[in-house]
Amino acid sequence: NAGVTQTPKFRVLKTGQSMTLLCAQDMNHEYMYWYRQDPGMGLRLIHYSVGEGTTAKGEVPDGYNVSRLKKQNFLLGLESAAPSQTSVYFCASNSIVAGGQFFGPGTRLTVL
């Protein structure tokens, strides 16, 4: 099992550009999450999904969109990147019956 994988690992964007971060899990987990981690702010939930075709807002959803078209994939989109979105982004997943979330290795995004 690869667990939770994220692509890309690193990305540099200019202000106003768009991009999509891909998260994939091979554990058949129902729940998936996107977090951002900033120095001084900790792990904050952006959006999450409790199943294929469903998404919900987390603590800091503004400026991001998500989609869960397939159970194993959860995409995070930035339509118009801003420097405030410079951060490390983590994807995580867990099953309904097990609470411990499994995290991916992260994507380091810099917006200039």
Add this chain to the structure above:
Amino acid sequence: GESVGLHLPTLSVQEGDNSIINCAYSNSASDYFIWYKQESGKGPQFIIDIRSNMDKRQGQRVTVLLNKTVKHLSLQIAATQPGDSAVYFCAESEAVGNKLTFGGGTRVLVKP
């Protein structure tokens, strides 16, 4: 709150000594708690969890203690090793499988 970065509380411990990391939570409805370990450049890794109907749970070299009366959680690491150097986060949710709220992290530095 605190997070990975320059302003994390830091615990320095001598190799071989025991470590105790503390976490306070505020949600009285929290029923499920997890400790995560995050090494530099990696995603958080599940260490141990505990339900609110327990006050102690032991794993391999780790023990989690829960005091619901004062809303306090602690992680004890026995015989701390250099590989234990990392940032440790507590997380809570209102039920197993629900989305997690992460607390501030604590950096543990193990001195040889």
